[in-house]
Amino acid sequence: MSDPLHAPLSGTPSAAPAQAAPAPSVPDGLADFIAGLPKAELHVHHVGSASPRIVSELAARHPEAGVPSDPEALAGYFTFTDFAHFIQVYLSVVGLVRDAEDVRLLTYEVARDMARQSVRYAELTVTPYSSVARGIPDGAFLEAIEDARTAAERELGVVLRWIFDIPGEAGLAAAEETTRLATTMAPDGLVGFGLGGPEIGVPRPQFKPYFDRALATGLHSVPHAGETTGPETIWDALTSLRAERIGHGTSAARDPRLLEHLAERGIPLEVCPTSNVATRAIDTLAEHPVGEMVKAGVTITVNSDDPPMFGTDLNTEYGIVAGLLGLDAAGVAELARAAVRASFLDTAAKSRLTEEIDAHLTAWQRRTP
Numbered sequence: 001m002s003d004p005l006h007a008p009l010s011g012t013p014s015a016a017p018a019q020a021a022p023a024p025s026v027p028d029g030l031a032d033f034i035a036g037l038p039k040a041e042l043h044v045h046h047v048g049s050a051s052p053r054i055v056s057e058l059a060a061r062h063p064e065a066g067v068p069s070d071p072e073a074l075a076g077y078f079t080f081t082d083f084a085h086f087i088q089v090y091l092s093v094v095g096l097v098r099d100a101e102d103v104r105l106l107t108y109e110v111a112r113d114m115a116r117q118s119v120r121y122a123e124l125t126v127t128p129y130s131s132v133a134r135g136i137p138d139g140a141f142l143e144a145i146e147d148a149r150t151a152a153e154r155e156l157g158v159v160l161r162w163i164f165d166i167p168g169e170a171g172l173a174a175a176e177e178t179t180r181l182a183t184t185m186a187p188d189g190l191v192g193f194g195l196g197g198p199e200i201g202v203p204r205p206q207f208k209p210y211f212d213r214a215l216a217t218g219l220h221s222v223p224h225a226g227e228t229t230g231p232e233t234i235w236d237a238l239t240s241l242r243a244e245r246i247g248h249g250t251s252a253a254r255d256p257r258l259l260e261h262l263a264e265r266g267i268p269l270e271v272c273p274t275s276n277v278a279t280r281a282i283d284t285l286a287e288h289p290v291g292e293m294v295k296a297g298v299t300i301t302v303n304s305d306d307p308p309m310f311g312t313d314l315n316t317e318y319g320i321v322a323g324l325l326g327l328d329a330a331g332v333a334e335l336a337r338a339a340v341r342a343s344f345l346d347t348a349a350k351s352r353l354t355e356e357i358d359a360h361l362t363a364w365q366r367r368t369p
């Protein structure tokens with residue numbers, strides 16, 4: 001999800017996102033394996049990745065915003081009492097990103113949090129429209145993310161690439177602006193073109209002309225679809241937007257023909273279990289259809305979406321999926337390899353990261369008979 005403000009909620013959520021459902025238990029020792037496992041993340045949002053630590057730094061830059069900058073006070077601030085409170089916190093974070101230096105700081109610090117989780121590569125979904133519409137000049141915004149990207153690669157060993165997404169709720173003006181930036185001002189790190197925001201009342205086919213223009217420049221198509229709507233939205237994303245991966249695709253499990261199609265075409269689903277519970281796309285983690293997807297032969301990748309906002313991180317999501325699928329270390333390593341294969345890295349970089357994953361597994365298996 002790119003903008004929780006517009007998350008289509010069914011009914012009134014009573015549980016806070018972070019405590020929405022107990023995670024299936026992670027098998028003994030597997031958490032350590034996952035923590036050190038080199039990983040690629042393909043579905044994670046820029047502002048949605050602002051951890052309390054990052055918010056504290058931004059809040060200190062803008063004391064007039066009234067967001068606590070003291071880490072202890074912030075920990076309380078990030079304990080969501082309900083979904084409305086979560087939205088309030090999200091918007092206050094959006095409101096703290098006011099100039100190009102905020103953008104640079106946020107981006108670099110997100111990469112630092114990724115490095116701590118052994119993430120080596122991430123395709124970060126950025127919504128430039130939100131920042132540009134709030135008054136940050138487009139050139140300065142793009143320079144700030146690129147500056148952070150090159151510094152993160154050099155200093156943290158985290159390779160970042162961008163997916164620019166259209167915030168669906170902001171309409172066709174936002175689609176036009178996002179397409180303009182992606183096609184006429186494309187920064188070096190841009191690899192994909194996406195679509196986020198609410199699905200209900202925002203038909204995917206209306207964005208076809210914008211995707212056509214972006215894909216004509218060589219960008220990959222990675223829209224969100226089937227998070228809160230049925231499989232027909234996923235079909236729309238495939239036929240109208242020529243999706244190469246699907247963000248979430250949770251409802252694909254309700255359409256066997258669609259699962260077969262995704263498996264045959266090798267179109268991966270970017271699975272984000274905790275997010276799906278937080279936005280009430282599913283009721284509990286135990287009900288997540290990832291098992292049905294895998295059984296049908298569909299490639300799945302594990303992702304965190306808006307991790308601090310949902311009280312999770314990528315390692316936790318790997319543990320959850322390992323629990324749901326009953327995986328051992330070799331199975332988890334295969335999940336990590338699948339994300340590398342589904343990424344838009346070049347062949348040589350894919351091989352290098354896969355070798356790192358293999359080496360981690362081999363070392364683990366030697367230590368753990």
Ligand SMILES: [Zn+2]
Pocket residue numbers: 001002043045196224247305
């Ligand atoms: Zn998302």
